[in-house]
Amino acid sequence: MRKNRSIRNRGKRGKKGPMELDITSLLDILVILLVFLIKSYDSSGYIMNVPNGITLPSSESNLQSQSGLVVQVSKEKIWVDDKLVLDLVNFNGLVYGKQDRKLNIPLYNELMRKKKVAMNLKKAIPKAERFSGVVNLIMEKSLKYREIKRIMYTCAEAGFKTYKFVVLGEDL
């Protein structure tokens, strides 16, 4: 007590040092957040868009999705790599072939175009990836099998012979 009152400390009296924040709790939160984010980090780097109007079915599968052409199918629309190829509400043309009634013509044309682009790229650049024939199918879960079959058939006819059904994991 006497020490503080001494004349030597007269200048220092009343002056407070810089306030120090206790960041231990903040660091705790950050570490927890970091662990959670690292756990849910997808290292494949492959992003797939699920458009509005598509609810994916859930599955027990735990196979990581791979790169490939993406075909998204809702009840009324079909996209190929996020490009709308068929909107049944505003489409007046022929959807299915006259001879081959399972072939979805707008989808087939787009798939053939994509295949041609991939093959031309391979010809021009030998180091480019070979046409894999893999198609990732992102489909609405309420679609009937007869509709899915037509999509799969069209993909097979266009040369995409390996299907990957994109599903939601159940381990969340």
Added chain:
Amino acid sequence: MLRAPSRRKKSKIEQKLNLIPILDAVFIFIFFLLSSTTFLKIYEIPSDVAIINNNKPLKEKTDRTPTVRVLKTGFSILSGKTPLAFIKKVNGKYDYENLHSYMVRRKRTTFKKEKTIVLEPLQSLSYDDVVKVMDAIEILRRTDPAQYIKQKFKTFDGKIFEQDKRVWKLFDSVIFSDLQS
């Protein structure tokens, strides 16, 4: 000349770690992870197109291709063309659990060497149900009895030996048989 040690206590300044740089790094890392994290776990189920060839069909005795037909009343399981079992619907719903446990049992006996399973769904079956059937006949769960296959290995001196390898799938791929029809 040596002095006697002072009795005054030297004020010790507590050394504190400078956490600012590490906090900066952690913040940047968090923003990077936040922007690249997918909160939906998206997986895939592979399937191939059935290959049509002009070879003679297998004899009924030798054809053991496992086939699952989804009917209105339940599942029909066949080995080639020979019916093996029928799993009825329970309370108007498909019994996926029963189908799965039956396939696990059959994999140990009848379908031990088979790698592909054929699926024939009902035309009016929803995609959600098709995926559930595929799960039931393809995936081996952690709670199921362990299954092993013999795998051949070659040592550096050229000797070949067999070793058991645990498998996590009942069948490698599911094929839809009626795509052409």
